[in-house]
Amino acid sequence: MSEPVWIAGGGVICGIGATLPACVEAFSRMQPGMEEVQYLHTIHRGVFPVAEVKADNATLAAQAGMPAHISRTALLSKIAAQEAWDSTGLGDLLQYRIGFISANTVGGMDKTEDFFADYLQHPDKGRLQQVLHHECGSVTELVADAMGIRHQVATISTACSSGANALMYGARLIRNNIVDIVIAGGTDALTRFTLNGFNTLMILDQQPCRPFDDTRTGLNLGEGAGYVVLVSDVMRKRLPNAPWCRLSGYANTSDAYHQTASSPDGIGNYLAMKGALDMSGLQPKDIAYINLHGTGTQNNDSSEGKAIERLFAPDYPAVSSTKSFTGHTLGASGGIEAVFSALAVQQGIIYPNARFATPMKEWPVAPATVFSSGNKLSHVMSNSFGFAGNCSSLVFSKE
Amino acid sequence: MNIYIQGMGCVSPQQTAAEGPFLAEIREYEGNRLKVLDPDYKQWIPDANTMRRMGRVVKMGIGAAKLSLQHAGIEMPDAIITGTAYGCLADTGVFLTRMIQRQESALSPTPFIQSTHNTVSGQIALLLGCHAYNSTFVHKGFSFESALLDSIMLLREKTEQQILIGGVDEITDHSHTILSRFGLYKQEPVRNTALLQSTTKGTIAGEGAAFFVLGTTKGAVKLTGLDTLYKPASQQEVSSAIQGFLATHRLSTADIDLLITGRNGNAGEDAAYTQLTQTLFPQTAAAAFKHLCGEYPTASAFAMWMGAQIIQQQQAPAGILYSGTAPQQLNRILIYNQYQGTHHALILLEKA
Numbered sequence: 001m002s003e004p005v006w007i008a009g010g011g012v013i014c015g016i017g018a019t020l021p022a023c024v025e026a027f028s029r030m031q032p033g034m035e036e037v038q039y040l041h042t043i044h045r046g047v048f049p050v051a052e053v054k055a056d057n058a059t060l061a062a063q064a065g066m067p068a069h070i071s072r073t074a075l076l077s078k079i080a081a082q083e084a085w086d087s088t089g090l091g092d093l094l095q096y097r098i099g100f101i102s103a104n105t106v107g108g109m110d111k112t113e114d115f116f117a118d119y120l121q122h123p124d125k126g127r128l129q130q131v132l133h134h135e136c137g138s139v140t141e142l143v144a145d146a147m148g149i150r151h152q153v154a155t156i157s158t159a160c161s162s163g164a165n166a167l168m169y170g171a172r173l174i175r176n177n178i179v180d181i182v183i184a185g186g187t188d189a190l191t192r193f194t195l196n197g198f199n200t201l202m203i204l205d206q207q208p209c210r211p212f213d214d215t216r217t218g219l220n221l222g223e224g225a226g227y228v229v230l231v232s233d234v235m236r237k238r239l240p241n242a243p244w245c246r247l248s249g250y251a252n253t254s255d256a257y258h259q260t261a262s263s264p265d266g267i268g269n270y271l272a273m274k275g276a277l278d279m280s281g282l283q284p285k286d287i288a289y290i291n292l293h294g295t296g297t298q299n300n301d302s303s304e305g306k307a308i309e310r311l312f313a314p315d316y317p318a319v320s321s322t323k324s325f326t327g328h329t330l331g332a333s334g335g336i337e338a339v340f341s342a343l344a345v346q347q348g349i350i351y352p353n354a355r356f357a358t359p360m361k362e363w364p365v366a367p368a369t370v371f372s373s374g375n376k377l378s379h380v381m382s383n384s385f386g387f388a389g390n391c392s393s394l395v396f397s398k399e
Numbered sequence: 400m401n402i403y404i405q406g407m408g409c410v411s412p413q414q415t416a417a418e419g420p421f422l423a424e425i426r427e428y429e430g431n432r433l434k435v436l437d438p439d440y441k442q443w444i445p446d447a448n449t450m451r452r453m454g455r456v457v458k459m460g461i462g463a464a465k466l467s468l469q470h471a472g473i474e475m476p477d478a479i480i481t482g483t484a485y486g487c488l489a490d491t492g493v494f495l496t497r498m499i500q501r502q503e504s505a506l507s508p509t510p511f512i513q514s515t516h517n518t519v520s521g522q523i524a525l526l527l528g529c530h531a532y533n534s535t536f537v538h539k540g541f542s543f544e545s546a547l548l549d550s551i552m553l554l555r556e557k558t559e560q561q562i563l564i565g566g567v568d569e570i571t572d573h574s575h576t577i578l579s580r581f582g583l584y585k586q587e588p589v590r591n592t593a594l595l596q597s598t599t600k601g602t603i604a605g606e607g608a609a610f611f612v613l614g615t616t617k618g619a620v621k622l623t624g625l626d627t628l629y630k631p632a633s634q635q636e637v638s639s640a641i642q643g644f645l646a647t648h649r650l651s652t653a654d655i656d657l658l659i660t661g662r663n664g665n666a667g668e669d670a671a672y673t674q675l676t677q678t679l680f681p682q683t684a685a686a687a688f689k690h691l692c693g694e695y696p697t698a699s700a701f702a703m704w705m706g707a708q709i710i711q712q713q714q715a716p717a718g719i720l721y722s723g724t725a726p727q728q729l730n731r732i733l734i735y736n737q738y739q740g741t742h743h744a745l746i747l748l749e750k751a
Binding site: 259 | 542
């Protein structure tokens with residue numbers, strides 16, 4: 001049950017780059033992805049900056065090798081999952097016992113929105129093709145089928161922590177000898193449904209977001225997909241290159257406080273970080289860097305800061321929110337940030353937190369503001385906290 | 400390590416949420432849509448304002464979850480895991496409709512807040528004040544099975560736990576209209592009690608919630624096995640998978656006292672069940688359940704509830720049998736369900 005699970009590779013597409021190397025380049029050049037809406041059809045264009053993937057569906061479809069009429073959520077997913085797989089050098093995927101565990105929150109909602117506009121005119125109207133892949137699970141299956149994955153296919157949806165939970169479930173499948181390899185992470189396309197939903201909650205910033213800054217007033221939405229490739233200890237020996245790192249700890253807890261808000265003291269956040277540390281057998285001082293959930297809302301950053309204080313004070317690891325570059329990619333964020341965190345261990349990267357100027361009153365600790373690589377990072381933590389109280393933390397370790 | 404069903408609760412179109420004999424009467428419905436018989440949710444959700452904001456699917460989930468906790472005699476589980484293919488369809492529909500009709504202006508947050516797929520698991524945790532593991536699987540005909548597999552793996556990691564796990568899905572007017580356009584449901588007049596004898600295409604829509612408390616200490620029913628098969632290439636692959644599954648548990652088809660299949664009145668799909676039962680289980684009594692709860696992606700949760708009840712009560716109600724005669728001793732039940740030909744699942748239950 002405690003067999004080690006290794007990270008053999010990863011892939012990301014998001015608002016700062018169409019590949020993982022492009023994303024790292026954007027971090028090193030301090031180029032966040034928030035811009036005026038370009039591709040989404042919404043009346044909020046010009047009001048809320050978003051971190052869109054800078055390509056239309058036809059371009060993404062060509063890159064993914066899939067039809068252009070399917071959901072953008074699936075196109076993004078396929079591109080990142082394929083990059084993740086290719087990065088392992090394991091060759092033909094069909095020869096392995098492999099699973100695809102993908103998280104998302106919107107499924108094919110981008111297409112359903114178009115369908116519904118016609119359907120509301122008359123129940124016989126609207127092209128059925130547009131709702132065929134509405135379900136979250138359909139998006140996962142489109143990608144699994146395109147890649148030829150059949151052994152285990154599952155979809156998780158726990159709001160903003162979804163992607164992280166896909167890694168935990170994937171690791172369990174390997175430890176239970178159900179599969180040897182799992183491509184795990186998440187995907188979400190920007191939709192009017194989520195943009196308007198977050199707008200009703202009044203937590204969207206009209207400026208580029210400022211996570212962990214005292215002047216923060218909300219989050220920017222983003223879109224994208226990110227997947228790691230988890231492998232068993234046996235498969236590790238067949239890798240052409242050394243694995244990036246090991247998934248040494250994880251925990252999932254519930255804040256059990258409010259449907260959309262975090263508890264003031266971040267009890268769920270604290271328990272998730274503590275649980276992940278306990279599983280990895282580490283002490284707080286062993287963590288060299290935390291990739292924060294760090295949405296930029298008043299509530300999240302304050303609760304997350306309080307929880308970190310309770311667990312880590314007085315000696316804090318380096319921290320930063322990569323959402324200050326990628327925006328909040330919802331169901332994808334746990335997957336994207338898992339890839340960033342795993343790569344951080346491999347290459348000693350500490351990612352910068354953009355636009356930080358004034359420490360928060362609640363937790364006056366300054367995040368890293370410049371990109372650096374070659375640091376010695378033995379253990380890195382990634383936090384993902386979501387609606388309905390879902391809190392997850394992952395720990396990646398060098399050995 | 401054995402895994403036991405220590406508690407169970409079910410909210411369905413049948414009289415399953417109230418005290419009384421187990422499926423003594425099959426409730427009869429006309430039409431191609433079976434609606435849940437709502438129990439009095441006030442008994443589990445004390446705050447009236449909270450309950451008013453909750454969608455039907457959330458209340459169904461809470462009802463079944465609370466019943467299963469009561470049955471297990473516990474108040475606080477060590478994990479909460481839900482499988483739901485569609486999630487909160489009603490609130491999703493409300494927010495989507497308003498967003499389009501009001502052109503993205505003057506929207507209220509409540510339906511958006513209640514629309515996320517993890518609302519059921521989240522609201523159960525909130526109601527119980529439960530900080531433990533909490534997850535939601537949303538994978539079509541494998542939503543419940545993935546949640547069940549996660550529970551089994553969690554128990555193997557740490558045996559001294561009690562896990563609350565269930566499956567739930569709802570029908571709404573919009574979803575019924577749209578799924579009908581895909582040709583899933585019968586167009587002619589239909590009665591659920593005559594569904595299994597139907598010779599036409601299509602089935603009837605259903606909904607419901609079934610939750611369980613699983614643990615590794617004593618319980619009346621053992622959850623012995625679970626397996627899934629995604630998009631099998633042929634009927635032969637399904638047969639081999641069933642035989643392989645039984646062989647893993649050192650059983651043959653003759654060891655099964657009762658087979659529960661996902662037969663749903665769709666002539667095309669039912670022919671596959673018939674062929675399979677005739678070749679693999681020629682002597683075995685077979686039961687069905689979708690004439691009770693309708694067809695929906697997490698209907699296998701209802702089947703597991705029904706199978707566990709049969710073993711616990713040592714009684715197979717007359718209204719569920721499709722072929723053969725149930726033996727006196729009901730020690731071992733195999734559930735074989737398939738959803739739209741793509742998602743095949745096997746669940747093995749045994750008397751403890």
